[in-house]
Amino acid sequence: MSVEDPPGMAVASEEGGGLAVAVDTELTDALRAEGFARELVHRVQNMRRDAGFDIADRIVTYVDGADAGTLAILEAHGAYLRQETLSVRVAAAPPPGGAHAERHAIEDTELTIGVTRAADTEA
DSSP: OOOOOOTTEEEEEOTTTOOEEEEEOOOOHHHHHHHHHHHHHHHHHHHHHHHTOOTTOOEEEEEESOOHHHHHHHHHTHHHHHHHHTEEEEESSOOOTTSEEEEEEETTEEEEEEEEEOOTTTO
8 A cells, every 4th residue: 555645744554554644744833832832941951051050949031032922932831931940930031140141043033041040039
């Protein structure tokens, strides 16, 4: 049985078995947003390490340069971002002086991401 991938689908078939499986490969806005959030978590985790933070340190994460779409992602996935990065807060604002800050391009969005240890009053 010969199976061709229809547009937006990936198809796999079993040799001689007559079985085929098709998977939708179209990226929805929800999947794009989740991927963006996961990539942001990855970048913040690397920044925590580069800044020399302890694995258990609570932090504040700053995201500067966010457009409306990125702000919506920060809001929709805020709990996930905070949990995965041990952030007590994710602020859509420029990082303060003394923060470990880096420029990042995630997809087509240029951001400055900063991290600081959370003050005892925030933790």
